[in-house]
Every structure is written in C-alpha cells, then in structure tokens.
Amino acid sequence: MEIVYAELVFDEGSKNSSHTAFCVFEDFSDEKKRQSISSGEINMLDKTAQRLSSISTSSDMSIQTFVEMEEEQDMEECVHFLNEKWKEDDHDTCTYICSGITETGDGKIIITTKSGEIALYGASGKLLSLKEFSENFEGLTRTSKDEIAVSCGHCIRFYKVEKSKVHEEAKKCIDFKYTDMVKVHDMHYSDQSFIILCKIFSQSSIKRIDMTGNTLQLFYQTSDCVDSFCYFGETLFVIDKDQRKIKAIKQNGDLSWELTLDYSPRHLTIAGEDRVVVSLHARPDLKCLTLTGSILSSVDTGLDPSQTPLLLCYSSESKSIYFCPEDIKKIKSSKKNAFSKIISSTKLD
Incomplete structure (x- = not known):
C-alpha cells in the first residue's frame, strides 16, 4: 500500500x-x-x-x-x-510569520502573527505578554489609544490593551462572510472608518468601509497584485512585490507616480509628514522616499540580511521607526521565548 x-x-x-x-x-x-x-x-x-x-x-x-x-x-x-x-x-524548529506591527497611544508596541499570536512590548522593546488566539491574523491597525483591530479572513476583530495584557472584545466584530469581499489582507483606520485591501479572484481592491462593513468609497481596483499599502492625505502608496514596484495612487484612482526598485519591496509606512519608509527583501537597510517618489538616503538597521523582510511602524512621539523580522524561528525543544528580543528601532533625522 x-x-x-x-x-x-x-x-x-x-x-x-x-x-x-x-x-x-x-x-x-x-x-x-x-x-x-x-x-x-x-x-x-x-x-x-x-x-x-x-x-x-x-x-x-x-x-x-x-x-x-x-x-x-x-x-x-x-x-x-x-x-x-x-x-x-x-x-526541531517552527516558524511564526508576523503579519502586523503598530504602536499604542502610550508607547507600547504590538505584533500579530498569521498563526494567531499577539505579542505586547514596552517602549523599550521588553516583552510584556504573549497570547495565542483562535484566529489567523492579517492586517493590523490601531483604532484608539488602547484598542487595535485585526483582520481575520472574512472579519475584523477588536482587541483591548490593558496594562500588560491584551484581550478580545468579543461583542465587537465586523463580519464580511456574506458580502463581496473574499478576504481582508491589509487595513488602516481613519475617521471612524477603515481603508482596507481585499482581493476578489484576480482583482485587488482598496476601499473605505464604515464600522458595520458597508462600503463607503472604492478608491482603487486593479488586476495587478497589491500586497500591502499605506496612505497619507489623499494618496495611497501600494506595493507590488512581484514587479518590485511602489505606486502612488490618488483616491480617485489616478496614478501619481510609480517607482521600480532593485530589490522587492515588502512593507511600508508613513514617517512623519514627508516620508515613506520601505523595507526590502534580502536588504537590511530601509529605503526612504519623499511623498512625490524621490529616493532619499537609506537607513541602516544593523541586522543581517537573512532576518529580512522587516515589518515597520513609526512613532511620532520618539520620531523613530520600530521594526521586527517577518519570520520568527523557534527551536521547539528550547524554553527560550522566540518573541522576547525581536523589536528594534532607529531614529530618523
């Protein structure tokens, strides 16, 4: 047999x-x-x-x-x-894949994984708590000083940060199971609504939805692959890692500019009011761009290229970029917590 x-x-x-x-x-x-x-x-x-x-x-x-x-x-x-x-x-190893990183209103850092873990860190990078939930997490965004929202397949769930712990707000959920959105891959919170990236068959769409899941505005739709995005003002900045491109899209769908990089872009964030910071596959430095697409000097993270790509978030209070590897490896037989020392930061000029 x-x-x-x-x-x-x-x-x-x-x-x-x-x-x-x-x-x-x-x-x-x-x-x-x-x-x-x-x-x-x-x-x-x-x-x-x-x-x-x-x-x-x-x-x-x-x-x-x-x-x-x-x-x-x-x-x-x-x-x-x-x-x-x-x-x-x-x-004898297992790998956690980080899906999001964000800062809370009091300087704490939160990391989510695709296998359902939420890790909470102090401002110094010390691990405060690690909890596993039943969902698989994709996009992560902060909704208030002590609350985050995470996309979980066909829904968005909400989690509260209280001192050194995180717990789910079970009665608060946006469910898309019976709508035209197959899965929410990335999202950002703004003005009592979410801007989300979802994929329907071969099409990628970025749209604004309200807190009950109803579509308010369709910003962008394309047959090209969109892997992640961020926004500032009236402009969306999207990544197509396969074509190694970053595109700036106006909210009416018009292309402002696009830039092809030597290495595949993986994650990006807005830093302050004048820069887009991008992490690259197999590159330990971070690429800085102006909002109009000009390349600025790179920022060295000091990490080994094998630890890339890096998830990013910006702290306006400390004017620093916080980052962590996308993949976290753990030896199963080891008692050492794989999440204990993965947060790094660097100040931006």
Missing part, C-alpha cells in the same frame, strides 16, 4: 473551523505497476513526496488529528509517514 496523494484543507480565517484532510492509497502489489512510466510523465510517488514536503508544519497541533482514514492500518502508516516528513523538514 502506497500513498499517492495527501492534502490538508482549512479555513484561512480560523484555526478551529473546517479542518479537512485526506490521503489516497494505491496497491502496488503488481510488479508491473512499479516499473518506470513513459518518458515525460512524473512518477506519482515523487509527486506525492513533493506535495507532502510543501505542507506547513509550524502548527503545534498533532498531525494525527487531521487524518481521516477508513482502515486503521492505513491511518497508522499515513501518520508515521507524515511525522517522519515533519521531523525531516522541520529540524
């Missing part, structure tokens, strides 16, 4: 819903079936290994909870195979 196909399927917005998994087995007792297939075709077992190697193993949940087989022996074989693959690929 051999595995010829295996796949895990889950709801991107929540770690606790719609988990499905299946494996397909085929009996190769006939030796003729084991012979090489004709030139130009891919061996099914090789293809299976490739599929299995692409499965994320960052979750601490047991693989066996995902496997559903009719025959007990088949399930045991499958679990053993997947567990061995886990050990082979993961080398």
Whole structure:
C-alpha cells in the first residue's frame, strides 16, 4: 500500500473551523505497476513526496488529528509517514510569520502573527505578554489609544490593551462572510472608518468601509497584485512585490507616480509628514522616499540580511521607526521565548 496523494484543507480565517484532510492509497502489489512510466510523465510517488514536503508544519497541533482514514492500518502508516516528513523538514524548529506591527497611544508596541499570536512590548522593546488566539491574523491597525483591530479572513476583530495584557472584545466584530469581499489582507483606520485591501479572484481592491462593513468609497481596483499599502492625505502608496514596484495612487484612482526598485519591496509606512519608509527583501537597510517618489538616503538597521523582510511602524512621539523580522524561528525543544528580543528601532533625522 502506497500513498499517492495527501492534502490538508482549512479555513484561512480560523484555526478551529473546517479542518479537512485526506490521503489516497494505491496497491502496488503488481510488479508491473512499479516499473518506470513513459518518458515525460512524473512518477506519482515523487509527486506525492513533493506535495507532502510543501505542507506547513509550524502548527503545534498533532498531525494525527487531521487524518481521516477508513482502515486503521492505513491511518497508522499515513501518520508515521507524515511525522517522519515533519521531523525531516522541520529540524526541531517552527516558524511564526508576523503579519502586523503598530504602536499604542502610550508607547507600547504590538505584533500579530498569521498563526494567531499577539505579542505586547514596552517602549523599550521588553516583552510584556504573549497570547495565542483562535484566529489567523492579517492586517493590523490601531483604532484608539488602547484598542487595535485585526483582520481575520472574512472579519475584523477588536482587541483591548490593558496594562500588560491584551484581550478580545468579543461583542465587537465586523463580519464580511456574506458580502463581496473574499478576504481582508491589509487595513488602516481613519475617521471612524477603515481603508482596507481585499482581493476578489484576480482583482485587488482598496476601499473605505464604515464600522458595520458597508462600503463607503472604492478608491482603487486593479488586476495587478497589491500586497500591502499605506496612505497619507489623499494618496495611497501600494506595493507590488512581484514587479518590485511602489505606486502612488490618488483616491480617485489616478496614478501619481510609480517607482521600480532593485530589490522587492515588502512593507511600508508613513514617517512623519514627508516620508515613506520601505523595507526590502534580502536588504537590511530601509529605503526612504519623499511623498512625490524621490529616493532619499537609506537607513541602516544593523541586522543581517537573512532576518529580512522587516515589518515597520513609526512613532511620532520618539520620531523613530520600530521594526521586527517577518519570520520568527523557534527551536521547539528550547524554553527560550522566540518573541522576547525581536523589536528594534532607529531614529530618523
């Protein structure tokens, strides 16, 4: 009995819903079936290994909870195979992917991850608390001095910061499940409303919505990929990392300017009232641009290029850029907290 196909399927917005998994087995007792297939075709077992190697193993949940087989022996074989693959690929490490960073009104820093963690830091970068929630987080924005909003697949949830802890405001939620928005990828809060980036099939849209989820204004829609954005005044600054471009879009949809960089831009933020700061893939320095697209001098972060790309937020009080690596690696057997020392900052002139 051999595995010829295996796949895990889950709801991107929540770690606790719609988990499905299946494996397909085929009996190769006939030796003729084991012979090489004709030139130009891919061996099914090789293809299976490739599929299995692409499965994320960052979750601490047991693989066996995902496997559903009719025959007990088949399930045991499958679990053993997947567990061995886990050990082979993961080398006793797991990776958290940071999805957002922002500053609270009293100087604290918050980081969210795509696997549902919220880390709270003091102004000095000391970790105050780390809590895991059931959602998978994407966009992050501050809505008040002590409140943040985070997009979670088909909804936006709200979290309160109280002293050194963060807790969810369970009764406060914007749900898009039955609207025309498939998923909110990035967002910013402004004037009792959100400006959000969502994707519908091959189209990327940036629009303003009210606190109940109703669309107030469509700013920009394109078939090009938009990965993240920020805004200042009447201008949206969007990133297309595949084309290595930053574009400035007016709120009526007109293009003000675009800039192609040598390295792929990944994250950006407005710094003060005259600069856009951009982090790059495989580059430890931060690129500074004027609001009209002119390149200013770069800012050295002092980090190793392997720690890039960097998530960014700006503190107007300290006139500093706070940043952290997008990927945080943790050795599973280590008791050291992977989030303890990931925040860095640098002042801007």
